[in-house]
Amino acid sequence: xxxxxxxxxxxxxxxxxxxxxxxxxxxxxxxxxxxxxxxxxxxxxxxxxxxxxxxxxxxxxxxxxxxxxxxxxxxxxxxxxxxxxxxxxxxxxxxxxxxxxxxxxxxxxxxxxxxxxxxxxxxxxxxxxxxxxxxxxxxxxxxxxxxxxxxxxxxxxxxxxxxxxxxxxxxxxxxxxxxxxxxxxxxxxxxxxxxxxxxxxxxxxxxxxxxxxxxxxxxxxxxxxxxxxxxxxxxxxxxxxxxxxxxxxxxxxxxxxxxxxxxxxxxxxxxxxxxxxxxxxxxxxxxxxxxxxxxxxxxxxxxxxxxxxxxxxxxxxxxxxxxxxxxxxxxxxxxxxxxxxxxxxxxxxxxxxxxxxxxxxxxxxxxxxxxxxxxxxxxxxxxxxxxxxxxxxxxxxxxxxxxxxxxxxxxxxxxxxxxxxxxxxxxxxxxxxxxxxxxxxxxxxxxxxxxxxxxxxxxxxxxxxxxxxxxxxxxxxxxxxxxxxxxxxxxxxxxxxxxxxxxxxxxxxxxxxxxxxxxxxxxxxxxxxxxxxxxxxxxxxxxxxxxxxxxxxxxxxxxxxxxxxxxxxxxxxxxxxxxxxxx
Numbered sequence: 001x002x003x004x005x006x007x008x009x010x011x012x013x014x015x016x017x018x019x020x021x022x023x024x025x026x027x028x029x030x031x032x033x034x035x036x037x038x039x040x041x042x043x044x045x046x047x048x049x050x051x052x053x054x055x056x057x058x059x060x061x062x063x064x065x066x067x068x069x070x071x072x073x074x075x076x077x078x079x080x081x082x083x084x085x086x087x088x089x090x091x092x093x094x095x096x097x098x099x100x101x102x103x104x105x106x107x108x109x110x111x112x113x114x115x116x117x118x119x120x121x122x123x124x125x126x127x128x129x130x131x132x133x134x135x136x137x138x139x140x141x142x143x144x145x146x147x148x149x150x151x152x153x154x155x156x157x158x159x160x161x162x163x164x165x166x167x168x169x170x171x172x173x174x175x176x177x178x179x180x181x182x183x184x185x186x187x188x189x190x191x192x193x194x195x196x197x198x199x200x201x202x203x204x205x206x207x208x209x210x211x212x213x214x215x216x217x218x219x220x221x222x223x224x225x226x227x228x229x230x231x232x233x234x235x236x237x238x239x240x241x242x243x244x245x246x247x248x249x250x251x252x253x254x255x256x257x258x259x260x261x262x263x264x265x266x267x268x269x270x271x272x273x274x275x276x277x278x279x280x281x282x283x284x285x286x287x288x289x290x291x292x293x294x295x296x297x298x299x300x301x302x303x304x305x306x307x308x309x310x311x312x313x314x315x316x317x318x319x320x321x322x323x324x325x326x327x328x329x330x331x332x333x334x335x336x337x338x339x340x341x342x343x344x345x346x347x348x349x350x351x352x353x354x355x356x357x358x359x360x361x362x363x364x365x366x367x368x369x370x371x372x373x374x375x376x377x378x379x380x381x382x383x384x385x386x387x388x389x390x391x392x393x394x395x396x397x398x399x400x401x402x403x404x405x406x407x408x409x410x411x412x413x414x415x416x417x418x419x420x421x422x423x424x425x426x427x428x429x430x431x432x433x434x435x436x437x438x439x440x441x442x443x444x445x446x447x448x449x450x451x452x453x454x455x456x457x458x459x460x461x462x463x464x465x466x467x468x469x470x471x472x473x474x475x476x477x478x479x480x481x482x483x484x485x486x487x488x489x490x491x492x493x494x495x496x497x498x499x500x501x502x503x504x505x506x507x508x509x510x511x512x513x514x515x516x517x518x519x520x521x522x523x524x525x526x527x528x529x530x531x532x533x534x535x536x537x538x539x540x541x542x543x544x545x546x547x548x549x550x551x552x553x554x555x556x557x558x559x560x561x562x563x564x565x566x567x568x569x570x571x572x573x574x575x576x577x578x579x580x581x582x583x
Contacts, residue, residue, distance in 0.1 A: 163249040270343035326353035334370040340395040
């Protein structure tokens with residue numbers, strides 16, 4: 001393109017007069033836009049007017065891009081990477097930061113004539129003096145070409161150096177925000193009762209190193225680092241290389257720091273919510289991202305492009321946090337269920353995150369695997385399995401009111417309990433308060449408004465308002481009633497393990513008969529109360545035989561008491577020797 005344009009101008013200018021004027025105009029335009037001579041707007045515009053008169057203005061922009069590309073490939077890019085390679089393996093972070101500043105400063109100085117020429121060409125395109133480069137603007141084409149040539153094959157050591165420096169920049173920024181103007185740490189104020197806060201507070205006090213820059217506290221370079229990073233971001237912004245250079249390093253740094261913070265603060269802590277605390281932390285991270293990507297001073301409003309970049313990064317950080325936090329809680333869900341209701345804050349946090357991520361399937365697979373590995377084996381007592389199943393019902397009802405997660409994830413528990421011979425006996429013992437491990441069943445049985453097992457709950461009619469209706473998740477079994485699933489309580493779910501209430505009624509009848517025959521100190525009031533409560537659950541007809549047994553026992557005790565009283569009275573007559581009339 002460069003040779004063809006020069007030859008065309010020379011051919012026209014061979015005869016002198018207007019042709020000579022064209023040749024001079026082309027030489028002026030080519031020298032002023034190629035970076036060989038600093039561009040002067042008056043001379044360059046006059047030359048463009050001459051080229052326009054001869055129809056050569058259409059090739060000027062393409063010629064400019066080609067000259068810039070050739071110079072980049074032959075000179076500018078090798079100079080830049082030679083400057084980088086001098087000390088890119090240095091472990092001294094301050095020196096690495098200065099190296100980046102010098103290298104990108106050199107790049108900016110070499111590209112400055114081209115960028116000034118680019119401004120003029122764009123200006124004249126808007127004025128109609130040039131034809132433009134089509135749908136893709138000239139500046140966009142130049143920047144794409146610049147990134148393509150400069151970073152065609154980026155050395156791994158360069159990426160590692162940039163990532164290490166941006167990780168340091170984040171720590172320095174966070175340390176400066178923690179200290180604030182008064183030297184206090186907002187994360188620690190009022191939170192020294194937190195295990196993490198105490199550990200971190202004492203670690204900071206005892207460490208001789210600065211938590212920001214990692215240097216000795218007497219040689220802290222945090223302020224200098226902030227200033228130099230600001231300068232670097234300004235240079236990259238002017239070259240439109242900011243996201244190309246920093247995006248991967250920023251992403252890796254944020255992911256690493258988020259994981260480390262979550263592991264340090266959240267793992268094993270189920271009794272308090274961490275969402276609000278992390279939302280505040282994310283806002284501080286977004287403030288750091290503003291320092292990285294927004295090159296507007298405090299007195300100038302942020303540009304729309306910069307604001308869009310910041311919103312995009314904010315969404316990315318939030319989505320990543322929700323995904324990682326949900327994964328952590330899913331991994332710990334077995335322990336969270338075991339500790340319920342103390343672990344309710346962790347369940348509510350997980351519910352909040354699941355509503356914003358697509359991790360239900362991950363939860364189902366992980367929980368089923370944990371249950372089968374840690375619970376469903378011969379070494380665990382049936383009572384303990386039932387106790388954890390009850391905790392799972394309570395916890396997963398909070399996590400998923402539709403009860404679909406409970407239905408799918410806990411199916412192995414129900415299937416395994418059917419293979420245990422003492423399952424029914426343990427459940428019935430829990431209902432009657434005879435088992436210490438399943439005492440929650442007795443409390444559940446005594447609820448004032450229990451769910452009847454006699455009606456079956458097959459109706460799809462909900463008592464709520466139509467606008468309150470919520471569809472089941474996509475992984476729900478379409479063959480099962482939604483209203484029945486949502487309204488099922490602990491006892492109905494346990495009874496449904498066998499699909500019939502007759503087993504439990506017969507087992508209770510056997511336990512009651514055994515207790516009546518072998519325990520002379522049983523409480524009839526307690527047994528009557530249990531029967532009445534079970535009648536509310538199973539109906540009156542199935543419990544009729546139990547009522548008959550209790551009535552027979554009450555009659556027997558009354559008859560026995562009368563006989564004993566008669567015997568005592570007869571013995572008194574024999575000892576006293578005087579006939580008496582019984583009142």
